[in-house]
Amino acid sequence: MKILIKSATIIAPSSKYHNKTLDILIENGTIKAIEKNISLTENTQEVTYQNLHLSLGWIDSSVSFGEPGYEDRETLYNGMQTAAKSGYTSIGLNATSHPAPDTGSSISYLKNKTHLFGVELFPIGNLTKNGAGKDLAELYDMQQHGAISFYDYKQPIQNPNLLKLALQYTQGFNGLIQSFPQENAIARTACVNENISSTNAGLSGIPNLAEELQIARDLYILKYTGGKLHIPTISTASSVNLIKQAKLEGLDVSCSVAIANLYYTDKEIIGFDSAYKILPPLRTEEDRLALLAGIKDGTIDMVTTDHFPTTIEEKKVEFEQANYGSIGLECAFGILNKLVGTEKAIDLLTKGRTRFGITEPKLEVGEKAEISLFSPTENYTFTPENILSSSKNTIFKDEKLTGKAIGIFANNSLTLN
Structure with missing residues (x-):
C-alpha cells in the first residue's frame, strides 16, 4: 500500500x-x-x-464504548471507526463493558478483536473483581496481556487499604493505578456542582470538597506506599494545587482533565438539559480557568474527551435520573483548537503515552x-x-x-x- x-x-x-x-x-x-x-x-x-x-498520532486516555454487554450504547467496530475519523490513533478503553475486563483473557479478547483497525486499542483493566470495589482483580495477569492501567471507571476507591495494597503490589511490575477523585460520603446522591446555580435549579450539589478530600487522601497514601498513581478527570482549582504540590514533593502522580470541564461551567445546568450532566460535574468559572492554567503550566498531564456513549432511554429523562456522560471524540480537536490554539491543542492531543507505557511514534x-x-x-x-x-x-x-x-x-x- x-x-x-x-x-x-x-x-x-x-x-x-x-x-x-x-x-x-x-x-x-x-x-x-x-x-x-x-x-x-x-x-x-x-x-x-x-x-x-498533520501531526503525530493523537491519543485519548479515557474512552468508553459498550461491547461486550452494552452494544446498544456502542460497538467496538463503530467506536474504533469513530475514533479514527476523529483523528485518534490510540485510545485507552475504560472498563465499562459486561462482563467486566478483570482477567487476562478479557484483556486479550479486546486486543484481538480490534487489532486490524488503524486505531490501536489499549485496554484499561478493572482494579477490582467485577468493578465491585472489594477485592483486587488479576492485575499482573491483565498487564501481561496488554492492560495499560487499572481503574474501576468513575467508581471511587472507598477503602483506603485497598488503594494502599494496589499501589504496593503493582510496584513489582511497574503498574499504574487510577483513582477516581470523589468521596461518595460527601457527594452522596447529588448530581451537579454545589454552587448558586444548583440552588437556583433546586438540585442537590456535589461540593468541591468531595473531590479534593479524596485526592488529598490518595496522595497521602501514595507518599506512604510509593508506586504510580493517575488521578483521572479532575475539576477544581484546589485539585490542581494539591497535585502541583505533590509533584514538587517528588510523588509519582499524574492527572487528566475532561475537555468539557475546560469549556463549560455549571451555569449550563439552568436549562435542565441532561446533556450537561457529567461526572465530575461542571464547576465554576474560577475552577475552569484554574484547569486551563494547569494544562498550560504542565500540572495537568493530559486532556481527555472522557467519551461515554449512552442510549436515549438513559439520557432523555428527568435530569436527576439521567446517566452521567457525554460523547466527545468527534469534536475534541475543534474544541481544543478554539480554546488554546493549534500548536497547544496538538501538544495536548499527543501527550500521555509515556505515562501509560505506550511507545511514542516518530515523524x-x-x-x-x-x-x-x-x-x-x-x-x-x-x-x-x-x-x-x-x-x-x-x-x-x-x-x-x-x-x-x-x-x-x-x-x-x-x-x-
Whole structure:
C-alpha cells in the first residue's frame, strides 16, 4: 500500500519538519520520504485537502464504548471507526463493558478483536473483581496481556487499604493505578456542582470538597506506599494545587482533565438539559480557568474527551435520573483548537503515552507511520450530522467550532472522515 500525503503543514515541535509544508510518502506502513515535492506514481493513493495539516498520532486516555454487554450504547467496530475519523490513533478503553475486563483473557479478547483497525486499542483493566470495589482483580495477569492501567471507571476507591495494597503490589511490575477523585460520603446522591446555580435549579450539589478530600487522601497514601498513581478527570482549582504540590514533593502522580470541564461551567445546568450532566460535574468559572492554567503550566498531564456513549432511554429523562456522560471524540480537536490554539491543542492531543507505557511514534523517514490529519481553520457548527457515534449524547451540540479532524494513517491503514 502506497499513500502520498500532499502539501501538508506539519505540526510537530520536536521535529525538524515543524511548521513546514511538505509531502509525505508512506509505503507498507513506513515513512519512505518527507520532501518538498514528491511526484505521484502508479498504484499510489493521494491524500489532499484544503489547508491540510498533520501531526503525530493523537491519543485519548479515557474512552468508553459498550461491547461486550452494552452494544446498544456502542460497538467496538463503530467506536474504533469513530475514533479514527476523529483523528485518534490510540485510545485507552475504560472498563465499562459486561462482563467486566478483570482477567487476562478479557484483556486479550479486546486486543484481538480490534487489532486490524488503524486505531490501536489499549485496554484499561478493572482494579477490582467485577468493578465491585472489594477485592483486587488479576492485575499482573491483565498487564501481561496488554492492560495499560487499572481503574474501576468513575467508581471511587472507598477503602483506603485497598488503594494502599494496589499501589504496593503493582510496584513489582511497574503498574499504574487510577483513582477516581470523589468521596461518595460527601457527594452522596447529588448530581451537579454545589454552587448558586444548583440552588437556583433546586438540585442537590456535589461540593468541591468531595473531590479534593479524596485526592488529598490518595496522595497521602501514595507518599506512604510509593508506586504510580493517575488521578483521572479532575475539576477544581484546589485539585490542581494539591497535585502541583505533590509533584514538587517528588510523588509519582499524574492527572487528566475532561475537555468539557475546560469549556463549560455549571451555569449550563439552568436549562435542565441532561446533556450537561457529567461526572465530575461542571464547576465554576474560577475552577475552569484554574484547569486551563494547569494544562498550560504542565500540572495537568493530559486532556481527555472522557467519551461515554449512552442510549436515549438513559439520557432523555428527568435530569436527576439521567446517566452521567457525554460523547466527545468527534469534536475534541475543534474544541481544543478554539480554546488554546493549534500548536497547544496538538501538544495536548499527543501527550500521555509515556505515562501509560505506550511507545511514542516518530515523524522520521524509516519509522512506522502514525499520523493524524486535520484542518485547523475549517469553521462549522457541531450538529447531529457531525456525530459518528451510535449514541448521540453530546454536551457540545450546536457549538461553533474552528478546526476539524480529517482522519488518520496508522497500522498501515488509512481512515478518512
